[in-house]
């Protein structure tokens with residue numbers, strides 16, 4: 001029996017681990033979250049303050065909550081199936097909340113991380129959202145500057161962010177929805193939105209799986225890494 005098959009059989013027999021809280025979870029729960037974490041999550045995305053160049057922004061959960069834990073587990077696991085499941089959750093939530101858009105795009109991970117991890121978590125989130133909104137999902141941005149952002153101050157993030165992305169697409173439609181896994185300071189989304197506007201978009205909206213509480217203090221800025229990947 002292959003290791004993969006053995007693992008699959010074990011998953012059927014034994015309860016899994018909730019990606020939100022680490023607790024045991026029974027069979028058949030959607031995208032693996034336990035009932036407690038499910039109950040803590042809103043069904044609809046809520047408005048958050050849009051960063052500069054973004055018309056309106058929504059997020060589904062808090063970075064400090066179960067959804068944030070699931071996002072981190074999916075991203076760093078790495079566990080692309082978990083991220084894809086979160087994408088379907090985000091898509092269900094987005095369907096009845098967002099204004100009409102013409103295109104869905106995402107904040108791409110740097111190439112080095114894509115090669116190491118094997119997937120781009122923002123792309124995995126964006127594609128089901130595009131499907132739910134019945135519009136195409138297209139890669140439009142390219143990371144041109146790398147560098148670790150964890151531990152940097154908000155000011156440094158904003159300064160670096162302005163130079164970090166370049167438009168890699170032509171003829172953008174009027175209304176573009178930018179998707180990312182996490183928003184913290186908004187510097188990343190703002191820098192990407194500026195590029196999209198320069199590329200012909202007239203309105204850029206932002207949807208993230210989770211958002212960090214603003215003003216979370218130094219401890220928060222030490223571990224937040226939304227900017228680099």
Ligand SMILES: [Zn+2]
Nearest residue numbers: 018021034037
């Ligand atoms: Zn849980």
